[in-house]
Amino acid sequence: MENGSFEGLSQEQEQEQSPLYNFLYPSKELLPDDKEMSIFDHLEELRERIFISVLAVGAAILGCFAFSKDLILLLEAPVSVQGVRFLQLSPGEFFFTTLKVSFQNSEY
Numbered sequence: 468m469e470n471g472s473f474e475g476l477s478q479e480q481e482q483e484q485s486p487l488y489n490f491l492y493p494s495k496e497l498l499p500d501d502k503e504m505s506i507f508d509h510l511e512e513l514r515e516r517i518f519i520s521v522l523a524v525g526a527a528i529l530g531c532f533a534f535s536k537d538l539i540l541l542l543e544a545p546v547s548v549q550g551v552r553f554l555q556l557s558p559g560e561f562f563f564t565t566l567k568v569s570f571q572n573s574e575y
Contacts, residue, residue, distance in 0.1 A: 527574075528569050528570055530573070531569040532566070532569040535569050536565075538569070538572055539553070539568055
Protein backbone atom coordinates (compact mmCIF):
# COMPACT_ATOMS: atom_id res chain seq x y z
CA MET A 468 0.00 0.00 0.00
CA GLU A 469 1.57 3.27 -1.08
CA ASN A 470 0.17 6.78 -0.64
CA GLY A 471 -3.14 5.43 0.61
CA SER A 472 -3.92 3.28 -2.42
CA PHE A 473 -3.44 -0.35 -3.32
CA GLU A 474 -1.15 -1.23 -6.16
CA GLY A 475 -2.95 -2.83 -9.05
CA LEU A 476 -6.26 -1.03 -8.45
CA SER A 477 -7.53 1.17 -11.23
CA GLN A 478 -8.69 4.74 -10.61
CA GLU A 479 -12.33 3.60 -10.82
CA GLN A 480 -11.78 0.89 -8.21
CA GLU A 481 -10.14 3.39 -5.85
CA GLN A 482 -13.12 5.72 -6.14
CA GLU A 483 -15.49 2.85 -5.32
CA GLN A 484 -13.84 2.29 -1.90
CA SER A 485 -15.98 2.78 1.18
CA PRO A 486 -16.54 6.33 2.49
CA LEU A 487 -14.58 5.45 5.63
CA TYR A 488 -11.61 4.33 3.55
CA ASN A 489 -11.81 7.54 1.50
CA PHE A 490 -11.90 9.60 4.69
CA LEU A 491 -8.92 7.84 6.25
CA TYR A 492 -6.88 7.68 3.05
CA PRO A 493 -7.80 10.69 0.88
CA SER A 494 -6.36 10.90 -2.59
CA LYS A 495 -3.32 13.08 -3.07
CA GLU A 496 -5.35 15.66 -5.01
CA LEU A 497 -7.58 16.33 -1.98
CA LEU A 498 -4.69 16.96 0.41
CA PRO A 499 -3.36 20.49 0.86
CA ASP A 500 0.06 21.29 -0.51
CA ASP A 501 2.96 20.96 1.87
CA LYS A 502 4.13 24.26 3.24
CA GLU A 503 7.01 25.34 5.38
CA MET A 504 6.01 26.27 8.93
CA SER A 505 8.08 27.77 11.69
CA ILE A 506 8.18 26.23 15.15
CA PHE A 507 5.82 28.96 16.37
CA ASP A 508 3.29 28.09 13.64
CA HIS A 509 3.43 24.45 14.72
CA LEU A 510 2.96 25.43 18.35
CA GLU A 511 0.01 27.65 17.41
CA GLU A 512 -1.64 24.79 15.53
CA LEU A 513 -0.98 22.44 18.46
CA ARG A 514 -2.52 24.96 20.86
CA GLU A 515 -5.66 25.19 18.70
CA ARG A 516 -6.01 21.42 18.47
CA ILE A 517 -5.53 20.98 22.22
CA PHE A 518 -8.14 23.68 22.85
CA ILE A 519 -10.65 21.92 20.56
CA SER A 520 -9.91 18.59 22.27
CA VAL A 521 -10.47 20.09 25.73
CA LEU A 522 -13.77 21.58 24.55
CA ALA A 523 -14.88 18.21 23.16
CA VAL A 524 -14.00 16.37 26.39
CA GLY A 525 -15.74 19.09 28.43
CA ALA A 526 -18.88 18.75 26.31
CA ALA A 527 -18.80 14.97 26.77
CA ILE A 528 -18.45 15.36 30.54
CA LEU A 529 -21.37 17.81 30.67
CA GLY A 530 -23.46 15.44 28.54
CA CYS A 531 -22.72 12.55 30.89
CA PHE A 532 -23.34 14.76 33.93
CA ALA A 533 -26.85 15.43 32.64
CA PHE A 534 -27.52 11.67 32.74
CA SER A 535 -25.42 10.92 35.84
CA LYS A 536 -28.39 9.69 37.92
CA ASP A 537 -29.25 7.12 35.24
CA LEU A 538 -25.59 6.13 34.92
CA ILE A 539 -25.27 5.60 38.67
CA LEU A 540 -28.44 3.48 38.70
CA LEU A 541 -26.99 1.45 35.83
CA LEU A 542 -23.77 0.90 37.79
CA GLU A 543 -25.76 0.01 40.90
CA ALA A 544 -28.03 -2.48 39.07
CA PRO A 545 -25.82 -5.62 39.26
CA VAL A 546 -25.56 -5.49 43.07
CA SER A 547 -29.02 -4.08 43.82
CA VAL A 548 -30.45 -7.57 43.29
CA GLN A 549 -28.49 -8.63 46.39
CA GLY A 550 -29.82 -5.68 48.38
CA VAL A 551 -26.61 -3.62 48.21
CA ARG A 552 -26.93 0.15 47.81
CA PHE A 553 -24.28 2.81 47.37
CA LEU A 554 -23.65 4.75 50.58
CA GLN A 555 -23.09 8.46 51.02
CA LEU A 556 -20.69 8.78 53.94
CA SER A 557 -19.81 12.48 53.67
CA PRO A 558 -21.80 15.56 52.66
CA GLY A 559 -20.24 16.09 49.20
CA GLU A 560 -19.71 12.46 48.29
CA PHE A 561 -22.74 12.12 46.02
CA PHE A 562 -21.73 15.20 44.02
CA PHE A 563 -18.14 14.02 43.63
CA THR A 564 -19.34 10.53 42.72
CA THR A 565 -21.52 11.98 39.96
CA LEU A 566 -18.51 13.97 38.71
CA LYS A 567 -16.33 10.85 38.71
CA VAL A 568 -18.97 8.79 36.91
CA SER A 569 -19.47 11.58 34.35
CA PHE A 570 -15.73 11.85 33.73
CA GLN A 571 -15.26 8.10 33.42
CA ASN A 572 -18.20 7.66 31.04
CA SER A 573 -17.16 10.62 28.87
CA GLU A 574 -14.04 8.64 27.91
CA TYR A 575 -16.17 6.04 26.14
